[in-house]
Amino acid sequence: MMCIQEDAADKPTMSSVVFSLSTDTCTFPTSNNSSDMGSFFLVPAFIVLFSSSHQLSFCAAGDRLAAGQSISVNQTIVSAGQIFALGFFTPENSDAAANLQYVGIWYNRLPGRTVVWVANRETPLRDPAGVLTVTEDGNIAVLDGMGRTVWSTNRTGVPSNTSAVLLDSGNLVLGDGNGGDDVWQSFDHHTDTFLPGMKQRVNLTTGVSTRLTSWRGAADPSPGQFIDTADPKNPLQNCIFKNSEIYVRLNPWDGKALATYGTPGITNSPIVYRIVKGDDDLTLSINMATNSILGRVVLEYTGTLTIFILVGSSWVRMASFPDKICDFYNRCGPFASCISTQSSCRCLDGFEPRKPEDWKMGNFTGGCVRRLHLQCDGTDRYVMVPGMKLPDGFSVMWNRSMQQCEAECSTGCRCQGYAYADLSSLDGGISGSRCLVWLGEMKDLEQIPARGENLYVRLHESELEGNNTRLEDGIFPRKNKNLIKIVAPILSLAMLLTAICCYFSIKMHKSRVGKRRSRKIVLPPQGLGITSALGSEKEMPDATLFDFKIVKAATSDFNNKNKLGEGGFGPVYKGTFLSGQEVAVKRLSKGSKQGYQEFQNEVRLIARLQHNNLVRLLGWCTHKDEKILIYEYMSNKSLDKFVFDPTRSAELNWEKRFSIIKGIANGLLYLHQHSRMRVIHRDLKTSNVLLDSEMNPKISDFGLARTFQTNQEKENTQRVVGT
Structure with a gap:
């Protein structure tokens, strides 16, 4: 058809015909003469050729x-x-x-x-x-x-x-x-290959992400059983799934905007991973440092994620994942770290193998358990484990300080540890911080010193004393075996001497013990902390024991800007918990004439008294010499701020005043007749009557209160108290 041209200039040469027949693309010559009769012959021939x-x-x-x-x-x-x-x-x-x-x-x-x-x-x-x-x-x-x-x-x-x-x-x-x-x-619309310029987008709220899907086989491009995508439960980490189960898990995003990988034989041409964080998403892309290098990331049909670089005319594997036994998901079970250099597992500090016999046989899947359960009373501590692939199962919070991150983990007993990253200190222009907490088992841990992060594991305080023998890899370390041989005879002799001493001293101490028991407690007994003297949380279900770090963070380290006032017990601060709840925090002053007995009264009495006209105690806290009470926040503060202020006094019309008087009377009636225990306040005054947002009165400050038996009419006091 191309040769039917009248003008010789429009006729193709033999070489161009051969080229057109040998190439896959189709091109047609154009005629300079629009009235060329060749077009008359070309069109019918074209129609006949394709008429079928x-x-x-x-x-x-x-x-x-x-x-x-x-x-x-x-x-x-x-x-x-x-x-x-x-x-x-x-x-x-x-x-x-x-x-x-x-x-x-x-x-x-x-x-x-x-x-x-x-x-x-x-x-x-x-x-x-x-x-x-x-x-x-x-x-x-x-x-x-x-x-x-x-x-x-x-x-x-x-x-x-x-x-x-x-x-x-x-x-x-x-x-x-x-x-x-x-x-x-x-x-x-990714298939099995990620090219420079492609983007993986991850929604941090829904977990929806673009994905790579492997071929079914080396010669079968249909979708295979392996998928590389963001974990829907924890979108900060990518996983390779085999069908619906996690096959391998990559490191959670550490906040770094860039990551580079060197190229074998071409040290100055790495491949660059770039991550951009939006308000509610992450975008991952890869680029080559120079345009002269071709690279690609492939999820192979075997489940291996491989980075290829073109060197000459051949593809070279630059990195593969998984490429060692520790890369496979949760090989060591909960609370155990995989050691790549030894192809073995090791329990975290403070933990021991769940099934020691299995560990000795090389079966680590049962993982580890705590030697000592957490106290959850503010005494638990954190040990830093550096260079770790952070475990699976975390919850993420953004823009917390490290102190707030630790306080968040200390709030309840479920939290096992935390990890913190200050994104502002990293390259890439990202601001804020990332706080991860683990509310369940820590799974899929690995020691990776070059690319790992610091993991803070929560332990019973005695675990940090260093006196516990640690069981690693199912056997006792040699140095501990030698130590046991030396210490065992000494301990036996010490126990014998102790028994002899106890025999001769029991009678001498009986009378002293009896006297101590008969004494009335004014200060905590020697050797017994305030927490133990007051009782457990089960005995006071309505008053929560708060960790001092949480209270300190809520009041911005007891900043004077948050100070609401000061009474005989000490200063009162406004605090805000991470949940947004506002509270009033009363802190015992070192110069206060009140002390442990008043503090004990507040905790024991208000925790058991429930009435609309009594202030509600939300919790309490002790830390060294600190004694702190946490109440519901009263936005209108105390009654004296209205009564003795000429300007604000005008806000109290007769109807409001009468309502406040009735509320105070109802509160006193409850204390004197209807409560579970008969209580005399002994310090009722306008500064101890608080007003909520609707001007409802609530009686507060029970530090000087006394309890009476239901049939008791009078009581003698040892000192003058009250106002």
């Missing part, structure tokens, strides 16, 4: 498919820089009899065919007469010989003049022919 087909197709040229153009199974389009090609392919070593055709993108000028994207991986074409085209509705589609859709981009509302362009990045873009916005691109 049900579709009229035009070949694409260059790097694009315009609307109505198509390529068949033996044709391709090539990106402008000749880097990538798009067309039909049959996987190498596949079943030739099946004749399955896939539309894919591969590197154009490399030996073999390195496929980086597959369109119809779930619906291969079985018809050699099929085509890839841009259809009338503006979509890219694979059609069989009968014109039926095998695969499509399936976009709605697409302009009719769209065209598909293959870029040098390997991205196939469907765009508006008039220069409008792109309506679809292959970079948003």
Whole structure:
């Protein structure tokens, strides 16, 4: 057809004919004479040639498919820089009899065919007469010989003049022919390969993320059983799933914006991972440090995530994951760390193997358990474990200080530890901080000194004294065995001497013990802390024992800006917990004439008294010499602020005054007659009557109160108290 031209200038040379027949792309010569009779012969010949087909197709040229153009199974389009090609392919070593055709993108000028994207991986074409085209509705589609859709981009509302362009990045873009916005691109629909310029987007709230899906086999591009994506439960970490189970887990994001990997033989050309954090999402991309290097990340059908770099004309594996036994998920069980250099496991400090006999046999899956349970009374401490792959199962909080992060973990008994990262101190322009806490078992730990983080594990305070023998790898360390041989005889002799001494001293101490028991307690007994003297939380279910660090953080370290006032007990501060709850914090002053007895009265009495006109005690705290009470916050402060202030006194009309008087009377009536114990306040005054946001009165400050028996009429006091 090309040779039917009248003008000799329009006739192709023999070499151009040979080139056109040997290439996959179709090009047609154009005539300079619009009235050329050659066109008369060309059109009928073209129609006759394709009259048996049900579709009229035009070949694409260059790097694009315009609307109505198509390529068949033996044709391709090539990106402008000749880097990538798009067309039909049959996987190498596949079943030739099946004749399955896939539309894919591969590197154009490399030996073999390195496929980086597959369109119809779930619906291969079985018809050699099929085509890839841009259809009338503006979509890219694979059609069989009968014109039926095998695969499509399936976009709605697409302009009719769209065209598909293959870029040098390997991205196939469907765009508006008039220069409008792109309506679809292959970079948003990953298969098994992650190319420079692609982006993995992770929604930190929903856990929804783009993903890589492996091939089913080396010669089967259909979706396989391995998926690399963000963990839906903890989107800060990527996992490779085998079907629905975690196969391997990558490190949680440590807040760093960049990560580089060196290239074998090309030390100055690393591959760069870049992470950008938005308000509610993370975006991961990779780039090559120089444009002269080609690289890709592939999730292979075996479940291995591999970074490839092109060196010469061959692909070189730069890094693979998993590549060692400790990479596989939760190999050592809970609270145990995998040691790569020894291919063994080790319990965290303060823990011991759940099943020691299994550990001696090399079976570590049972993990470890605590030697001593947490106290949860403010005495637990944290030990730092450096260079760790942080365990699975964390909860994340943003923009907390390290002190607040630790306080958050200390709030309840469920928290096992925490990790903190100040994002502002890292490169990349990210601000804020990241706090991770573990409210359950710590699983999938590994020692990785070069890339690990500090993990703070919560322990019983005695575990930090260093007197406990540690069981590692199912055996006692040699130095501990030698120590036992020396210490055991000494302990036996000491126990014998102690027994003899006790025998001769029991009678001498009996009388002293009796006297101590008969004494009335005014201060905590010697050797017994305030916490023990007051009783456990079970005895006072309505009063919570708070950790001192939580109280300190809530009041901004008892900042004077938060000070509400000061009484005989000490200063009162406004505090705000991390949950947003506002509280009043009363702190015993070192110069106060009140002390332990008044503090004990407050905790024991108010915890058991419940009435609308009595202030509610939310909790208490002791730390060294500190004695602190936490109450519900009264926004209008005390009654004296109104009564003795000429300006604010006008706010109290007779109706409000009468309501306050009735409320105080109801509170006193409850204390004197209707409470579980008969209580005389002994310090009732306007400064001890607090007003809530609706001006309801609440009696407070029970430090000087006395309890009476229900049938008791009078009592003698030893000192003058009250106002």
